[in-house]
Amino acid sequence: MFSMPMALILSSHVAASMVGGGVSQRVLNSARIDTMLVPTVLFGRHPGWGEPGGGPVEQDQFESVLSGIADQGLLDITDIVLAGYFADVGQIFDTASVIDVVRKGRRMNKGVKAALPAPIIVVDPIMGDSPGGLYVSPAIAAAIKDQLITRADLVTPNLFELGHITGRPLTDLASMVRAARAMERPVLVSSLPRHGQIGVLYVDSEQAWLVTHDRLPKAPNGTGDALTAAFINRLLAGDDARTALEQSVAMTVSLVMRAHEWSAPELPVVAAADVLTSPLVTLEAEAV
Template structure:
């Protein structure tokens, strides 16, 4: 069974961060090891979250325990998200290096599968700006992005990281390619649709669906998890994009229909893996 290492937030009453990702991956039969960067009662968007930020030494100790059990060599997927301190970012970077450097064994005569590292630079958003300390943003850009197989920013974060305007799908493709690695860019508005772009050096695709008036928090976290799961299933980037965006779109639509304040991830079950008829896939380059 595939194994994921998630280094991100744990939020007890909100389906965001590592909490949301572990739930989604469990449905897709991927086990998770969640190393929290914060432990909150609720998303800060609801008000004071309660809980606390995790001391970097504690986070390092958790990662050391995982490594001592020789689980980094069995890790197939690494997801990183929200960080509260730059020292946490450094610890995550070292963990990624350890995952890649660990000895791996194939099964049934097959070659060992190489891990996939998806870095979601959870730095800020349109209308809010940077919502992590500037030193955390610099650490993510300097230490995690160079280690990523796939970078998964929203449109605002992509603009922040590259210094380019990201207003259109074409802008997003140009900016994404400046990152120097495949990118999964969310929150691309186009008319009455909202889309996600997956850009590689040789091609770029957009998966778009009708935009609803509002959506619960955590859609970017869910997107990264579903995309990573699709890649582990052997899908190419474009097919992984369509499946992952379909799962997010279906979950947001279910939340909207039920007037739910949080993403109903567990209730969606295998619909997370089904192609959504509401998603339009378009090749951009």
């Protein structure tokens, strides 16, 4: 029986803003990846717009949602786990446990085989940014590092998060590459200032690639979520790391370009879905 890839997303649900798990879900869906979104918070809008409304999902409810998914047997055929924003430490420990269950899964449920021979665990360590610093508690940041990054196949921090996680000064590109390699797993680092432009860096034990693009006027929130999901899309499409980097950054830049063209306050992930398969720009990575 033919099966599409299945992704389990554990992140924020924000009703009126195109951020968090909502963006991850839509970008993955654009590549025909089925998704299950387990919300860690239920917000009305992004906090950047003001008081968001709603609040964290209580841990017992979070666990109950995961139990329902498990009881349906879907953790056996989960191909991607994408961990994003968390509201409390308990959710992080629950997510770590779910990752362990997914890794041990039978890769078959009710006659349906998983699309991938083994799951891919992606951790977007959403914890802070420059210049504001941490916007989660130190306990949440520590739990992400200790419980989730240690289980990840791919980590996608921004530059501030890379420095916080590794505890290393990031003074130039070489120090950024060394810090990423210190995580001992593939890393996709966003928000790198580079000669007046902005860059995204991919690093693993054997290679390092950098894509830069012009700084656009203030981008809508959610670009990091979109980038991570787009990179996953390209990996599952069979791209090598360099091509996946070039394509996913081009897709994200194209979404921002459409937002500016249409004066959209949010990422137009649905209206501009075409740019997720045919980006408006072509970017070329350089080896570093």
